[in-house]
Amino acid sequence: MVAADRGSFLDRLQDGVVRTGGALCVGLDPVLDALPSSLTRDEQGVRSYCLQLIEATAPYAVAFKPNAAFFEVLGGHGWPLLAEVVGEASRHALVIVDAKRGDIGPTAAAYVSAMFDFLGADACTVNGYLGGDAVAPFLVRPDRMAFVLCRTSNPGARDLQDLRLTETGEPLYLHLARMARVWNDSPPTGTVGLVVGATWPRELAAVRQQAPGLPFLIPGVGAQGGDLEAAVAAAGGAHGPYLINVSRGIGQASLGPDFVGAAAAAAAGYLTRLQLARSTGQDGVGGGAES
Amino acid sequence: MVAADRGSFLDRLQDGVVRTGGALCVGLDPVLDALPSSLTRDEQGVRSYCLQLIEATAPYAVAFKPNAAFFEVLGGHGWPLLAEVVGEASRHALVIVDAKRGDIGPTAAAYVSAMFDFLGADACTVNGYLGGDAVAPFLVRPDRMAFVLCRTSNPGARDLQDLRLTETGEPLYLHLARMARVWNDSPPTGTVGLVVGATWPRELAAVRQQAPGLPFLIPGVGAQGGDLEAAVAAAGGAHGPYLINVSRGIGQASLGPDFVGAAAAAAAGYLTRLQLARSTGQDGVGGGAES
Numbered sequence: 066m067v068a069a070d071r072g073s074f075l076d077r078l079q080d081g082v083v084r085t086g087g088a089l090c091v092g093l094d095p096v097l098d099a100l101p102s103s104l105t106r107d108e109q110g111v112r113s114y115c116l117q118l119i120e121a122t123a124p125y126a127v128a129f130k131p132n133a134a135f136f137e138v139l140g141g142h143g144w145p146l147l148a149e150v151v152g153e154a155s156r157h158a159l160v161i162v163d164a165k166r167g168d169i170g171p172t173a174a175a176y177v178s179a180m181f182d183f184l185g186a187d188a189c190t191v192n193g194y195l196g197g198d199a200v201a202p203f204l205v206r207p208d209r210m211a212f213v214l215c216r217t218s219n220p221g222a223r224d225l226q227d228l229r230l231t232e233t234g235e236p237l238y239l240h241l242a243r244m245a246r247v248w249n250d251s252p253p254t255g256t257v258g259l260v261v262g263a264t265w266p267r268e269l270a271a272v273r274q275q276a277p278g279l280p281f282l283i284p285g286v287g288a289q290g291g292d293l294e295a296a297v298a299a300a301g302g303a304h305g306p307y308l309i310n311v312s313r314g315i316g317q318a319s320l321g322p323d324f325v326g327a328a329a330a331a332a333a334g335y336l337t338r339l340q341l342a343r344s345t346g347q348d349g350v351g352g353g354a355e356s
Numbered sequence: 357m358v359a360a361d362r363g364s365f366l367d368r369l370q371d372g373v374v375r376t377g378g379a380l381c382v383g384l385d386p387v388l389d390a391l392p393s394s395l396t397r398d399e400q401g402v403r404s405y406c407l408q409l410i411e412a413t414a415p416y417a418v419a420f421k422p423n424a425a426f427f428e429v430l431g432g433h434g435w436p437l438l439a440e441v442v443g444e445a446s447r448h449a450l451v452i453v454d455a456k457r458g459d460i461g462p463t464a465a466a467y468v469s470a471m472f473d474f475l476g477a478d479a480c481t482v483n484g485y486l487g488g489d490a491v492a493p494f495l496v497r498p499d500r501m502a503f504v505l506c507r508t509s510n511p512g513a514r515d516l517q518d519l520r521l522t523e524t525g526e527p528l529y530l531h532l533a534r535m536a537r538v539w540n541d542s543p544p545t546g547t548v549g550l551v552v553g554a555t556w557p558r559e560l561a562a563v564r565q566q567a568p569g570l571p572f573l574i575p576g577v578g579a580q581g582g583d584l585e586a587a588v589a590a591a592g593g594a595h596g597p598y599l600i601n602v603s604r605g606i607g608q609a610s611l612g613p614d615f616v617g618a619a620a621a622a623a624a625g626y627l628t629r630l631q632l633a634r635s636t637g638q639d640g641v642g643g644g645a646e647s
Contacts (some may be wrong), residue, residue: 096462134459134466140474141436148432167483168425168456169510171387175425183431192458194485194505196512214485219460221487224535229522237519237528244515 074188074210075255075280077159078306081127087339088305090161090282091122091332092312093131093150097138099317101324108142111135114324115150118316121325123157125332128187128308130282133164151184159187161282161308165214166203167192173202181209188212190260190282193241200248207253210280213245215272218262218285238268242275249279258282261300263291263309270299281307286335287314293335297342311335365479365501366546366571368450369597372418378630379596381452381573382413382623383603384422384441388429390608392615399433402426405615406441409607412616413623414448419478419599421573424455442475450478452573452599456505457494458483464493472500479503481551481573484532491539498544501571504536506563509553509576529559533566540570549573552591554582554600561590572598577626578605584626588633602626 071077082088095111104110119129131150136143147162154160162184166176180189180203188210191203203211216226216238226238233240242259249257261272263285272281281300285291286309293309300307315335319327362368373379386402395401410420422441427434438453445451453475457467471480471494479501482494494502507517507529517529524531533550540548550567552560554576563572572591576582577600584600591598606626610618 094463096466132459132463134457134463134470137435137470138466138474140470141439143470144428144435145432163459165457165459165483166425168423168454169508172385172423172425175387175423175429179425179428179431179434183429192456192483192485194483194516195508195510196515196517198510198512199508200512217460217486217490219486219489221489221491224487225485225528225532226487228528228531231520231522231525234522237516240519241516 071187071208073208073255074159075306077187078127078280078308081158082305085125085127085336087125087127087336087343088308089126089332089336089339090128090130090308090310091118091126091315092163092284092310093118093129093154094312094316095135099320101320101322103322103324108139108146111139112146112149116153117325118328119150119154119157121329122315122332125329125336126158128159128161129154129157130161130163130310130312133162148184151186155185155187160185161188161190161212162186163190165190165192167195167199169195170198170202173199177202181206188258190214197244197248204248204251204256205253207256210256210258212258212260212280212282213241215242215245215259216261216265216268218264218289218291222262222265239271239275242272245279246276260284262289263293263296264289266292266295266299269296273299273301278306280305282310283307284310284312287311293338294342297339303343309335309339362478362499364499364546365450366597368478369418369571369599372449373596376416376418376627378416378418378627378634379599380417380623380627380630381419381421381599381601382409382417382606383454383575383601384409384420384445385603385607386426390611392611392613394613394615399430399437402430403437403440407444408616409619410441410445410448412620413606416623416627417449419450419452420445420448421452421454421601421603424453439475442477446476446478451476452479452481452503453477454481456481456483458486458490460486461489461493464490468493472497479549481505488535488539495539495542495547496544498547501547501549503549503551503573504532506533506536506550507552507556507559509555509580509582513553513556530562530566533563536570537567551575553580554584554587555580557583557586557590560587564590564592569597571596573601574598575601575603578602584629585633588630594634600626600630
């Protein structure tokens with residue numbers, strides 16, 4: 066069953082940027098061992114944590130990004146709870162389920178239905194190692210988006226993604242960025258985004274140059290050490306389009322009883338920095354949706 | 357919670373080869389639209405299909421490979437059902453959960469626990485695009501195994517995996533095979549396998565040359581057009597180690613009321629071909645565990 070058309074992801078992202086003045090994505094990573102001390106370390110604690118975090122940070126967020134791993138690890142209760150969290154977050158903002166799925170065509174179609182029909186996500190993350198025919202099933206819904214892993218935020222990103230190709234002399238991740246642009250131009254257009262880590266601003270700028278109009282999902286700011294201002298500049302400044310994701314920097318701003326207030330304050334702080342960076346930052350390499 | 361030591365995956369694989377005379381892996385892909393006509397197209401039908409398929413083909417199988425996508429698409433009931441199917445299959449043979457997970461370290465650790473603790477799988481499939489630090493959490497349990505995607509069975513495998521690297525002139529998938537060998541040599545040793553499609557026997561032989569001792573999980577025989585005998589020869593003949601996976605060729609051998617008998621007959625047929633190919637086949641490129 067395909068849900069009613071929601072309007073394009075990109076249009077809704079731009080509405081969110083107008084509403085908040087920034088492009089903050091709040092990551093929902095309910096790690097059991099890092100739940101606030103006032104909550105029980107079980108699925109009831111996870112539910113309470115996620116719902117309170119959503120409520121507290123919604124005024125500052127254009128999107129929420131729950132990571133499927135922290136729900137799957139809860140066992141049989143995890144998936145229904147993830148669906149509940151996606152539903153609640155959807156009342157306030159876009160929802161990107163971070164699941165990094167990827168499989169051959171017929172199997173990918175089942176993941177697509179799990180993400181977009183059962184969970185009801187607006188977007189999900191996808192691993193493109195299997196190639197275009199494995200990504201294609203994620204791209205057929207005009208009102209949803211697939212963010213394909215391009216240059217990730219972890220140190221191991223170097224192992225495969227940075228390897229240079231004989232054909233062009235370029236690293237693999239730039240080749241993938243160009244392929245993603247081609248995928249994005251096939252109807253329905255505008256259903257492809259890229260995941261590019263904030264921890265590598267130079268690589269981020271290079272990806273922006275290859276894929277001017279594609280929305281970026283940018284993790285790695287905060288706990289992973291990525292610099293917000295450098296990432297905004299590299300991703301296109303005021304033009305973008307992009308979402309800056311912060312997970313631990315907001316959700317674990319405090320592990321004490323006032324984690325909710327601390328998360329709201331942290332989200333407000335990140336949004337202010339984002340607004341400032343957008344208004345004063347350079348346009349990176351000059352590649353933005355409108356440039 | 358880490359379960360009690362089960363003995364190494366490779367030892368148990370070799371026990372299974374001694375027991376059956378072959379290395380057949382039966383894929384469990386319960387696609388709702390392709391369930392036998394006698395079953396309901398819901399989770400009850402999926403349960404019945406999987407449990408009957410396991411029972412009927414267990415005498416011929418060294419392993420079962422349920423694909424997580426076809427359970428996730430069932431919504432909230434999917435994960436508990438997948439756990440039940442893994443538990444039932446484990447009574448007879450090794451279980452490889454095909455989920456192709458991959459994420460940065462702390463998140464990967466949650467996937468590892470979901471796969472090995474909650475589901476209780478002996479092995480799972482992993483996507484290595486994020487690099488060594490993302491794969492590492494899957495490799496720390498001496499009694500489990502991670503099969504890393506190397507050269508997949510689909511046409512799109514060409515898009516990224518075949519790209520040649522300036523450093524060595526080799527395609528990406530061979531570089532990954534060598535990295536996997538290095539990962540496998542770190543303690544605990546013997547926890548890394550590779551996914552290599554049967555649809556590309558030449559590439560399969562090249563991977564075997566780079567990774568002589570690593571077990572291969574080989575999909576693509578049957579519906580995808582891979583040739584069983586060519587795959588066995590390329591993967592190391594009598595030596596291996598490998599598992600030849602057949603999904604639709606067994607599970608959809610008949611969609612009529614006697615799907616169980618048809619599946620058993622198909623599994624027996626594939627096992628006979630495997631036994632013959634092992635005894636008469638060449639050793640491919642001469643690379644086997646014992647050569």
